[in-house]
Amino acid sequence: MSVELSFREDVAFLTLNRPEALNALSFGVLREISSAIDEVKASGASALVVSGHGDKAFCAGADIKELTARCLVEQRQGASFGQSVFCKLDELSIPSIAVLKGYAFGGGLELALACTFRVATPSAKMGLPEIKLGLIPGYGGTQRLPRIVGPARALELIMSGKTIDAEEAARIGLVSRVVDEGDPHQIGEAFSRQFTGHSKIALMLAKQAVQRAFDSALEEGLRIEADLSTLAYQTNDADEGMRAFIEKRKPAFRNW
Numbered sequence: 001m002s003v004e005l006s007f008r009e010d011v012a013f014l015t016l017n018r019p020e021a022l023n024a025l026s027f028g029v030l031r032e033i034s035s036a037i038d039e040v041k042a043s044g045a046s047a048l049v050v051s052g053h054g055d056k057a058f059c060a061g062a063d064i065k066e067l068t069a070r071c072l073v074e075q076r077q078g079a080s081f082g083q084s085v086f087c088k089l090d091e092l093s094i095p096s097i098a099v100l101k102g103y104a105f106g107g108g109l110e111l112a113l114a115c116t117f118r119v120a121t122p123s124a125k126m127g128l129p130e131i132k133l134g135l136i137p138g139y140g141g142t143q144r145l146p147r148i149v150g151p152a153r154a155l156e157l158i159m160s161g162k163t164i165d166a167e168e169a170a171r172i173g174l175v176s177r178v179v180d181e182g183d184p185h186q187i188g189e190a191f192s193r194q195f196t197g198h199s200k201i202a203l204m205l206a207k208q209a210v211q212r213a214f215d216s217a218l219e220e221g222l223r224i225e226a227d228l229s230t231l232a233y234q235t236n237d238a239d240e241g242m243r244a245f246i247e248k249r250k251p252a253f254r255n256w
């Protein structure tokens, strides 16, 4: 298996484990990621940490050796499949955190862009080098990167194919923060603990509301926010949260 799924308490860890190819995304690896996400969904985990095995790479991108000599139909199906796997990740109701250590290139960076958050260690090197191969990103990079860093910065990265380091990535908002080198699972779990005590329903609705901000005009987005915040208000967790505040105690959310 090139993808490992493990759990510690309520946090799930998806680890790419194909070090001989710098964790490159073959179609087999993409299928394994897809199954792992299904398992995470079914597990009731509160957060997902995505990382790469070894110090050298989070993921060096799509498997270039597998991409050569494909007919157009195969290529189109491959792009759609990769996109669908990353959409499944993006649409998870729980927060997902990509821990970037070493190289995160091409499809590897696109995998990280489909996570809710990205955290980098000082060794991280990121980029969308597809242009140097005569290609353009095909697993969501042209759509998610501009939503995260803005169109000009996204186009600079996509059209130059250049590599940026962790500090630059933090400066442009591509990663939330740079942390000391260490075990990616521990780094991701520590980051996830900002969220995991909260109501999972409220987390899901918050994520949905913010995601919709990018697909809607302001007026429509505000209507969605009013609907989703009303939905949150109707949950038992909201009742418990407000009651706990008044009773000066910690809320005990039960996710319904």
Ligand code: CO8
Residues within 6 Å of the ligand: 020, 021, 022, 024, 060, 061, 062, 063, 064, 065, 075, 078, 079, 082, 103, 105, 106, 107, 108, 129, 130, 133, 135, 136, 137, 138, 139
């Ligand atoms: N695919 C397949 N194998 C890879 C990849 C990759 N993306 N990256 C590295 N490898 C392999 C190397 O071939 C090498 O294998 P071997 O020892 O058998 O020759 C091994 O991993 C180690 O790599 P290097 O010897 O190159 O290690 P270096 O430390 O010298 O260099 C780099 C590391 C800089 C990361 C270098 O390997 C590199 O540039 N890799 C390619 C990065 C890249 O261009 N990624 C983008 C790929 S395209 C993409 O992701 C999206 C395409 C659109 C998708 C549409 C789909 C249908």
